[in-house]
Amino acid sequence: MTSLLGSMISTLGMALRYRPLIGVSSQVSKANALFNPELTTVRFRYHADKVAKGPVPRRHGYEEKLFQSGLLPRKVSVDKALPMPTYKPKNSWNEKRALFGQNDYIDILGPSNEISQKTLHPTQLLYHVPPWLRGVQGNEYQVLLRRRKFVQKKGYALGHPTKWATLNTRIKKLYTYLNHKTKSPFWKHS
Amino acid sequence: MILSLYGAWQKNCGGAFPPKFKAPRQVWVSNMDTVEEEKLGLIDLHPEVFAERPRVDIIHENVRWQQLYRHVSYANTKMRYEVRGGGKKPRQQKGSGRSRHGSIRSPIWRGGGIVHGPRSPTPYFYMLGFNTRLNGLRSTLSAKLAQDDLHIVDSLDIPTDDPSYLEKLVEERGWGPAVLFVDDNDIMPLNITAASDSHGHYNLMPVYGLNVYSMLKHHTLVLTLAAVERLEERLLFHLNRNDAASAGQKYKLDSV
Numbered sequence: 001m002t003s004l005l006g007s008m009i010s011t012l013g014m015a016l017r018y019r020p021l022i023g024v025s026s027q028v029s030k031a032n033a034l035f036n037p038e039l040t041t042v043r044f045r046y047h048a049d050k051v052a053k054g055p056v057p058r059r060h061g062y063e064e065k066l067f068q069s070g071l072l073p074r075k076v077s078v079d080k081a082l083p084m085p086t087y088k089p090k091n092s093w094n095e096k097r098a099l100f101g102q103n104d105y106i107d108i109l110g111p112s113n114e115i116s117q118k119t120l121h122p123t124q125l126l127y128h129v130p131p132w133l134r135g136v137q138g139n140e141y142q143v144l145l146r147r148r149k150f151v152q153k154k155g156y157a158l159g160h161p162t163k164w165a166t167l168n169t170r171i172k173k174l175y176t177y178l179n180h181k182t183k184s185p186f187w188k189h190s
Numbered sequence: 191m192i193l194s195l196y197g198a199w200q201k202n203c204g205g206a207f208p209p210k211f212k213a214p215r216q217v218w219v220s221n222m223d224t225v226e227e228e229k230l231g232l233i234d235l236h237p238e239v240f241a242e243r244p245r246v247d248i249i250h251e252n253v254r255w256q257q258l259y260r261h262v263s264y265a266n267t268k269m270r271y272e273v274r275g276g277g278k279k280p281r282q283q284k285g286s287g288r289s290r291h292g293s294i295r296s297p298i299w300r301g302g303g304i305v306h307g308p309r310s311p312t313p314y315f316y317m318l319g320f321n322t323r324l325n326g327l328r329s330t331l332s333a334k335l336a337q338d339d340l341h342i343v344d345s346l347d348i349p350t351d352d353p354s355y356l357e358k359l360v361e362e363r364g365w366g367p368a369v370l371f372v373d374d375n376d377i378m379p380l381n382i383t384a385a386s387d388s389h390g391h392y393n394l395m396p397v398y399g400l401n402v403y404s405m406l407k408h409h410t411l412v413l414t415l416a417a418v419e420r421l422e423e424r425l426l427f428h429l430n431r432n433d434a435a436s437a438g439q440k441y442k443l444d445s446v
Contacts, residue, residue, distance in 0.1 A: 091390070092390075093368070093389075093390025093391045094390060095390070098390050098391070098393050098407075099393060099395075099399075099404070100256075100403060100404070100407070101256045101401040101402070101403035101404050102395060102399040102401060102404060103398065103399050103401070104256050104259075104401045104403070105323060105327060105398075105400065105401050105402075106398050106399075107320075108320075108323060108324055108327065108424065108425075108428060109327075109397055109398045109399075109400055109421070109424050109425075110398040111398070121441075121446050122259070123315075123317075123441075123446065124446060126260055128260075129260065129262055129313075130262075130311070133262060133311060133313055135315060135317075135441070135443050135444075135446075136313050136315060136443060137313065137315045137316055137317075137443075138313070140309045140312070143311070143312075143313065166272065169271070173269075173271075
């Protein structure tokens with residue numbers, strides 16, 4: 001009995017650190033504190049409560065070197081305001097935005113020609129798109145080939161020699177890249 | 191003057207045959223002469239145009255198409271051989287102790303060319319299927335009617351060209367902040383044109399200009415009787431045409 005008690009008291013260590021026995025001197029009381037079937041430990045600390053109080057600090061001991069406290073005042077002169085433009089909200093109801101999309105369904109809702117039974121197509125109304133690019137869907141190589149086809153008729157080579165040269169160079173380079181360097185079908189790469 | 195069901199049908203659908211198991215939707219016809227609303231009569235709206243179950247995914251596709259198909263990106267970056275300079279080897283291959291380079295405009299250099307950057311002009315054009323667009327119109331019109339955002343008026347003639355008349359009218363009737371007036375003719379009466387000119391949110395449109403984006407942008411859609419007739423005639427024509435296959439073919443470039 002005493003040896004068992006002795007061994008239990010000698011291994012007090014961790015247990016007694018959290019439950020200090022104040023004013024207990026006798027070995028019997030200490031033993032009771034260690035092993036008493038009538039007593040049980042009750043949890044009173046929860047990590048959730050700690051988290052609820054505020055953000056749990058991480059990286060204990062780490063010192064942040066970056067300035068964390070908000071905007072830095074930067075004034076060239078005390079009287080002059082900062083050179084930021086005044087905010088002007090965009091006008092959602094100017095003519096362009098209010099009538100956006102008008103005539104997109106002209107082939108469905110528009111009148112058809114009595115003789116040919118044909119209607120206008122929305123591609124014919126793309127006035128702000130270059131004429132060779134209207135209704136064009138393709139990758140860079142296809143677009144450039146079409147541009148060259150349209151542009152050479154109008155004497156582009158004479159009027160814009162550098163751009164004509166750049167266009168042809170780009171087409172040649174894309175040809176070599178797409179045909180010698182890529183294995184997938186050409187319409188998969190841009 | 192409340193019109194009978196069949197009589198109204200004959201009058202307002204241009205002789206279109208009513209579908210068997212779908213009831214027409216009845217709508218009041220108002221006036222534009224006075225600020226207060228006066229109900230002039232009832233008309234029937236064809237259910238296949240105005241009472242289709244609204245498909246939100248089709249409406250979304252239509253809006254996306256309208257926004258994208260006319261978009262061209264003019265963003266451009268130069269490749270290494272387009273950037274000015276960079277023809278000469280910066281230093282000898284060996285001996286200097288520094289890294290080896292062939293050109294100062296290589297992509298790894300500051301100020302060098304961009305390898306896979308945007309190349310101007312990049313078109314985002316694509317054509318949505320004919321029936322998708324058709325059904326987009328039907329869905330949007332049905333949604334507008336179902337949500338009480340569709341009103342029918344006899345005509346767009348107003349007594350004055352005063353902008354405040356329109357404001358009061360719209361306010362009185364509880365029409366949305368933004369109103370889209372649709373008529374059959376593309377030349378609108380003078381008074382309403384003058385009155386709505388100063389307001390960006392009151393817009394006039396002919397039937398052929400109607401589109402899903404505009405109908406969604408404006409809170410209220412106001413159609414004249416003539417516009418309703420034309421709209422129904424056009425949409426029902428496309429729904430019941432014999433050569434629908436040829437109309438619904440894929441768009442081919444330069445075929446127009």
